[in-house]
Amino acid sequence: MLSVLTRFFVIICVVLVAAYITLTLWGVEFAIAACIFVISIPLIYAYINLARLRRYILEDSLENMPLPSGFWEEVFFRLQRLIRNLKQRIRNIEQQHEHFIEAFQASPNGIVMLDENDQIEWCNSIAEHFFGLVFKRDVMQRINFLIRRPEFVQYLHKRAFEEPLLLERMGPDGNLSLMLQAFPFGQKRHLLLVQDVTDLQKADAMRRDFVANVSHEMRTPITVLMGFLETVQTIELPKDQQDQYFELMMAQAQRMKSLVEDLLTLANLEANTLPASTSVIKVETLMALLKNDAEALSQGKHAINFETHTPMNLLGEEREIHSAFSNLVSNAIRYTPEVGSIRVSWGVNEQGQGEFSVTDSGPGIASEHLPRLTERFYRVDRSRSRDTGGTGLGLAIVKHIANRHQGQLIIESVPGRGSTFTLRFPKERMANQ
Ligand SMILES: Nc1ncnc2c1ncn2[C@@H]1O[C@H](COP(=O)(O)OP(=O)(O)O)[C@@H](O)[C@H]1O
Numbered sequence: 001m002l003s004v005l006t007r008f009f010v011i012i013c014v015v016l017v018a019a020y021i022t023l024t025l026w027g028v029e030f031a032i033a034a035c036i037f038v039i040s041i042p043l044i045y046a047y048i049n050l051a052r053l054r055r056y057i058l059e060d061s062l063e064n065m066p067l068p069s070g071f072w073e074e075v076f077f078r079l080q081r082l083i084r085n086l087k088q089r090i091r092n093i094e095q096q097h098e099h100f101i102e103a104f105q106a107s108p109n110g111i112v113m114l115d116e117n118d119q120i121e122w123c124n125s126i127a128e129h130f131f132g133l134v135f136k137r138d139v140m141q142r143i144n145f146l147i148r149r150p151e152f153v154q155y156l157h158k159r160a161f162e163e164p165l166l167l168e169r170m171g172p173d174g175n176l177s178l179m180l181q182a183f184p185f186g187q188k189r190h191l192l193l194v195q196d197v198t199d200l201q202k203a204d205a206m207r208r209d210f211v212a213n214v215s216h217e218m219r220t221p222i223t224v225l226m227g228f229l230e231t232v233q234t235i236e237l238p239k240d241q242q243d244q245y246f247e248l249m250m251a252q253a254q255r256m257k258s259l260v261e262d263l264l265t266l267a268n269l270e271a272n273t274l275p276a277s278t279s280v281i282k283v284e285t286l287m288a289l290l291k292n293d294a295e296a297l298s299q300g301k302h303a304i305n306f307e308t309h310t311p312m313n314l315l316g317e318e319r320e321i322h323s324a325f326s327n328l329v330s331n332a333i334r335y336t337p338e339v340g341s342i343r344v345s346w347g348v349n350e351q352g353q354g355e356f357s358v359t360d361s362g363p364g365i366a367s368e369h370l371p372r373l374t375e376r377f378y379r380v381d382r383s384r385s386r387d388t389g390g391t392g393l394g395l396a397i398v399k400h401i402a403n404r405h406q407g408q409l410i411i412e413s414v415p416g417r418g419s420t421f422t423l424r425f426p427k428e429r430m431a432n433q
């Protein structure tokens, strides 16, 4: 490749030689015409190439332009390479950008990028869902015009972003609790991270309720017990009255013992996250045990029937299954008034699932209570439950045990007619032996 100066020098030489030859052969006019002709050839060639260059630039396809020969080849070749490299770099940056966007979109948290005026530069779809934003519509809008909750507006205004902010009753249905925090980045920009803490808040509320409930349940028998103790200590009572007091004290102590036992059972069940074992439980033997206990508890006040419709046995944790079954049976006895009837049955349904059910002719339960019966300490009639020695934890325990055996607790009840509590176990938990 010749350098530009060499090319220029060659052209000048050619022009001078042409001028000299024409001057000696045909005179001055011809010599000038020859000079102009020789000079105009590269100019015309340059013009043609520049016109092509302009056309390809306008079409944004410079990389596809066929290369001319000679001096312009190198210029265009380098230009093409430059454009190709630049376009590749832009593509890489775009790809990286897309990856970042995809990663932010995949985040389970809401992300909003705010500029120095708190205008939304970008937000992911979770943030759109949390705050009812539409990115295309709301881009570059000030966020405090769109999220108008006073505590949020104040949070933005105060700029004390070291602490997160809890927003309750958010989301499209107003049932979400959101924890948000702003983090500074870049030039006075802020990244708003928003986390859905609804479940955590619920768990926290449940824990608080639970502690309050336990304290309340314990306080009542302790207070009664202390009252009796004081009386016995301070007043000289006749022997028979003293015995009666001791009996009442024993009943209160018994109530606390049942409560603590049920709490421990529940805690053990909750701590054990593994599914229940698959030891064979001889249901027939279990039914006989339940029958004995039921008759002792009822003391002949109810007509109790035990029916075993299948020789199939259950695979599970015997102690737990016994506890679940006897909870249902004792509930039926305790809540069914005298002369009521109770039917306890074990069988297999058409789908091959095992079903243990307890039907009573008791007072039944209104439908609004049914979904809440398995909550800890939930009772339809608090005083009746206490009078019969209930802790309010029985059905919570039953449900846990059912879950650990991949089973279900189904409650059907008609007020005034009676209730049926069924424990349904999957086919896989049934055994022939
Ligand atoms: N067979 C039943 N008939 C009527 N109500 C029942 C029956 N079984 C349970 N219940 C209702 O469900 C509530 C919760 O039962 P459970 O968890 O066993 O607690 P409790 O210790 O009060 O028996 C009871 O307080 C009672 O109101």
Ligand SMILES: [Mg+2]
Pocket (backbone or CB within 6 Å): 327, 330, 331, 390, 391, 392, 393, 394, 395
């Ligand atoms: Mg109970």
